[in-house]
Amino acid sequence: MRSPDVVVVGAGPAGSLAARHLALAGVRVLLLERATFPRDKPCGDGVSYAGLKVLARNGLEEWAAGFTAPEVLRVVAPNGEYVEVRPPALAPGECYGRTIPRRLLDARLAQSAVEAGARLQEGVRVRRVEREAAGLRVVADGLTVSAPLVILADGSLATVTRRLGLPAGETEMVAVRQYLAGDDALAGLLELHFQRAIVPGYTWIFPLGDGRVNVGSGAFTAQTRAGGLNLREVLSRFIADQQAAAGRLARTRPLGPPRGHPLRTRLDRARPYADRLLVAGDAAGLVNPLTGEGITPAMESGEIAARYAAAALESGTFSASALAAYGRELRRRFLPDQRAARFLRLCLSSPGLLDRMVRRMQRDSDTALEIGSVIIGYRSPRTILRPLLLWRILT
Numbered sequence: 001m002r003s004p005d006v007v008v009v010g011a012g013p014a015g016s017l018a019a020r021h022l023a024l025a026g027v028r029v030l031l032l033e034r035a036t037f038p039r040d041k042p043c044g045d046g047v048s049y050a051g052l053k054v055l056a057r058n059g060l061e062e063w064a065a066g067f068t069a070p071e072v073l074r075v076v077a078p079n080g081e082y083v084e085v086r087p088p089a090l091a092p093g094e095c096y097g098r099t100i101p102r103r104l105l106d107a108r109l110a111q112s113a114v115e116a117g118a119r120l121q122e123g124v125r126v127r128r129v130e131r132e133a134a135g136l137r138v139v140a141d142g143l144t145v146s147a148p149l150v151i152l153a154d155g156s157l158a159t160v161t162r163r164l165g166l167p168a169g170e171t172e173m174v175a176v177r178q179y180l181a182g183d184d185a186l187a188g189l190l191e192l193h194f195q196r197a198i199v200p201g202y203t204w205i206f207p208l209g210d211g212r213v214n215v216g217s218g219a220f221t222a223q224t225r226a227g228g229l230n231l232r233e234v235l236s237r238f239i240a241d242q243q244a245a246a247g248r249l250a251r252t253r254p255l256g257p258p259r260g261h262p263l264r265t266r267l268d269r270a271r272p273y274a275d276r277l278l279v280a281g282d283a284a285g286l287v288n289p290l291t292g293e294g295i296t297p298a299m300e301s302g303e304i305a306a307r308y309a310a311a312a313l314e315s316g317t318f319s320a321s322a323l324a325a326y327g328r329e330l331r332r333r334f335l336p337d338q339r340a341a342r343f344l345r346l347c348l349s350s351p352g353l354l355d356r357m358v359r360r361m362q363r364d365s366d367t368a369l370e371i372g373s374v375i376i377g378y379r380s381p382r383t384i385l386r387p388l389l390l391w392r393i394l395t
């Protein structure tokens with residue numbers, strides 16, 4: 001391959017889709033990934049309805065259909081009461097979401113970039129990106145390469161992005177997850193527990209459909225940092241309590257240690273572009289600050305970044321002022337939902353309010369469906385920001 005037109009740093013969902021779309025547009029693209037596929041990535045493995053649409057338009061509908069699609073959502077209040085929501089069936093072949101282990105999803109997305117013509121180099125950790133006379137120089141372990149444009153998709157740590165002085169937005173949430181084997185419940189049951197210690201964060205049990213579950217806890221850094229909350233302990237205690245209560249996890253055994261990392265949820269404080277640079281996915285602060293969903297925004301932002309990168313190459317204009325249009329498009333697409341999610345989080349920030357919400361959901365199936373749809377990422381959080389509905393939920 002001649003020297004690339006674009007180097008993409010990081011082959012997570014954002015980077016792989018950016019590389020795929022650039023390759024499809026006929027651009028010479030080099031995708032650099034520090035890990036070697038298949039690699040694990042701490043995640044709940046939940047791919048929402050919108051995420052499945054992205055996979056479908058990238059030719060992966062049939063592949064995704066091989067993974068389990070939970071049908072019932074159980075929401076457990078801090079006081080232990082719970083409600084089960086079973087959304088109505090969608091059109092044939094459609095579902096509300098699937099659990100797809102990231103070990104498989106990310107490898108498949110990287111492969112789809114390669115199939116489109118991108119060159120993938122694994123086991124290459126990018127150390128820094130430097131400016132040179134007519135472009136950028138990407139310096140990695142054992143490799144230095146120049147290109148007119150770089151897309152940074154280096155995930156939540158955003159090491160390379162931040163080293164360039166680009167604000168990635170502070171981390172507002174943190175999440176850890178563990179795989180367990182020996183799940184007793186129906187494969188279709190998705191559980192969300194609003195545990196008192198981490199409200200408005202929550203602990204989830206996502207079935208993988210083969211007797212394994214992905215169990216994890218997500219909380220807000222205000223609690224973990226200021227309150228000294230240890231999220232790994234919260235998760236371990238949750239699993240132990242479930243086992244002691246002879247519940248769903250009674251006969252489960254861990255398949256590895258809990259793993260996690262902070263989540264970037266502040267696109268409003270990120271700057272996802274600079275001269276010759278675009279930032280996508282977690283490094284651009286795109287995670288939903290209520291649910292922690294980040295796979296779909298990462299994939300979408302990868303697609304959008306590819307479009308702006310291809311246009312920049314076409315016009316030969318790589319200035320920050322030209323690439324600012326990419327930042328504006330990300331803001332239009334993701335900021336309203338992030339703001340609504342943050343507002344809802346405030347509304348539901350005490351155990352008492354969440355107890356009330358679950359009680360309301362038990363009594364009123366329409367409201368239960370509206371809230372459940374937001375929790376699983378089927379509907380935007382904006383859809384429940386209606387004064388009357390909020391009043392109904394919280395009173």
Ligand SMILES: Cc1cc2nc3c(=O)[nH]c(=O)nc-3n(C[C@H](O)[C@H](O)[C@H](O)COP(=O)(O)OP(=O)(O)OC[C@H]3O[C@@H](n4cnc5c(N)ncnc54)[C@H](O)[C@@H]3O)c2cc1C
Pocket residue numbers: 009010011012013014015032033034035041042043044045046047048124125126127153154155156159160174175176177216259260261262263280281282283287292293294295296298
């Ligand atoms: C515990 C937990 C649970 C979560 N659950 C869910 C969920 O159920 N559903 C959901 O939608 N979201 C979930 N998220 C969020 C989701 O994981 C992220 O939003 C998503 O992975 C973002 O994709 P990305 O491509 O931006 O970054 P990543 O997936 O992190 O990919 C970044 C890639 O860049 C590579 N990289 C980083 N630095 C370098 C470097 N210097 N050189 C080369 N390569 C580099 C990394 O190895 C990685 O492969 C969860 C997050 C956590 C922590």
